[in-house]
Structures are given as C-alpha cells and as structure tokens.
Amino acid sequence: MPALGASLATSGAVGVASDLAKAPSGRVRMLPVHTDLAGLFPWGGLRRGSTVSVHGSTSLLLALLAEATAGDSWAAVVGMPDLGVLAAAELGVAVDRLALVRHPGADLPAVVAALLDGMDLVVTPRARLGDAQARRLSARARHRGAVLLTVGSWPGADLELRCASYRWDGIEQGAGYLAGREVTVTARGRGAAARPVRTTLRLPAPGGGIAPALPALRPRPATDPVGVA
Template identity: 50%
Template sequence: MREGAWACVSGMPQFGALAAAEAGIPLELALVPEPGPDWPTIVATLIDGVDLVAIRPPGPISPTVASRLAARARQRGTVLLPIGEWPDADVTLRRVSARWEGLGNGQGRLRRPITEVQADGRGQAGNRTMPRPAGSKPPRLRRRQCW
C-alpha cells in the first residue's frame, strides 16, 4: 500500500490489533468487528473512504452482492480483500505451508515465521514465500517451565 493509506478490517472479531502491531503492521486502520446483518451497506461505506477493506462475510454471499461490492471497489480504487468464500474472485490466496525459522534440534530461538502462499485465478498465479518483514521484531514469548 502507498504511504499514508488506510485499511479497515470488518467481520473479524478475533482480529488481534496488538498481534498485528507486534508483527510490524502499522495500525492506521479501522476495525468493525461485527458489522451485523446489514454488512454489505457497511462494507460499501468503508469502500468509499478507505484504501483497503478486508472483509469476512458472516455467511454465504450472493454473486449479486459480491459483484456490486467488487464493482464499487474498482470504481473507487479500493482494494477489496475478502476472507473466506467469495463468488468470482479475481485472485484466491491460500496458505500452503507455515513454519518458523531459527529453531534447531531441541535448541535455538524462534526468529521469524515463513509462510508459503499460493495465488490462483485471473492475472498472475503462483507461489510466494513470505518471511516476516526485515528488521521487525519476533513476537514476545513468555517462558514457562515444562516440568
């Protein structure tokens, strides 16, 4: 995203803003944890004022509603990032694998997560491995005695 862009997360009450901040994600975002039954209207309003809208619909979405929201996002220049099933999506992202780097055979420190993501759909499809952004801190872990 461009410098100064805003994002919104909607329909994800479990979204952890603190975890996102610790992962190096700037918190210039809005959070609508539970948009309610009129969520398409709320998402349309967010599309009008935010650069990126991540939405998890509360249930199955009709192709008509999906098409209207996608058209509105295209018209406004907003990135619409649906989480879960979305009819006729341009690109579908799927996590292929996830692992931690740095942990050896019973020793070492977790340094960063490595996630492989596969993209399918119109445009460019393929796989990409995404490490934690360079220079970002690993998550804080509390020590616990195991025995």
C-alpha cells in the first residue's frame, strides 16, 4: 500500500493508475461494487465521472472500493489520517492498490485534483473544502473519468448514501465479542437516482466483508416447550 506525499501528487507525476498510460477511449465506464451494494446505484455500479457522497459509515466508504481494487483499478484516500488499513483489508480492499495521503495540509484541493488525473477512485472529506472548490473537483472527476467519493455532504453530488439503523451482533446478555453489524443504507441522488432506494446489510459481516441482512427472527410463543424442564 503506497503512501503518497503532497509533493508527489502536486508534481504532475501521477499517471492513469490502472494502466499507467492515457485512458483509452473504450475504457469501461463503470466500476464494479459488491453485489449487495449494486442495487443502490441506478447504473449498477460506480459510474466514471460521478461524485458519490457517503454519510455515517467509514465501513461503507471502504466497501465501495473493494470490488474495483480487487480488479485492476487504483484508489487514493486523501486527508483521512485515522483510516484503518486493516479494516480496509477486512472489507475486501486490495491495499496494494490503495494510495494514502494522510496529511496533505493546505494542498488538499490540489492533491485531490492531481490524483483525479491518475486514479480510478479518489476519497476525500468535505470538511476543509468550500463549495466552489468542491464543485471544481467534481468537474475535474467528470472530465477525467474518475469517481470522486466524499465523506459528508457535497454540493451537486450525483448520489448520496446514508447509513442508519445500526444493530450489532455477538453480544448475548451483556457478554461476548462484537461479531458483525447490521445497517440500513439509503441512496438518493439526481436524475436516474432521484427515487430513493434502501437496503439492509451486514457491514461488516462476521469474518469481514459484506453479507445480506439476516431474516428477522420471529418471537417464540409463550407455550413453546423448548427449554422447559
């Protein structure tokens, strides 16, 4: 997993990461996502040139990188020094195709812009960017055919993903280890994504990765003899 410095990203030395050459005109326009996430996208995956904002879950953000990096795509994360690389690997991210710029400093907009020229996916938080800077970065992603994934609200995002309804598994009667988490993800955006869609997932699932939500358990009838001496 390479760690890029701001000087590299702003030097113009970043090439198209997936093939280290100029992207051909026939380059695939869609980057894959996990099967259980595909229904959240009207295009069935991450459309090149789009901006997707993620609210409420770093795990969901990392899960969006997994299928693409498992293929021949590269991703970069800028300005998130506390990102857990082990957690990324457990969610299926190919960390040897993940570049980190943990501390871009005041150069954050320039670093993100440079990486959009060369990476397939670029992740950045919104907190330190003004509206005008955010819109310019979305325009650059659209022009370069990269996917811009953002943490928090983003002006003009093509799609917003929101995580809610957390339920942890693994703790029984106050004891045990956290084994997995069930979340509800809602997607809504512009154009084909204007109609909201929702899915419930295990993220992370026991053992890592993503899995469908467990079916709801029916309460046991009071007359059920199971467990009665």
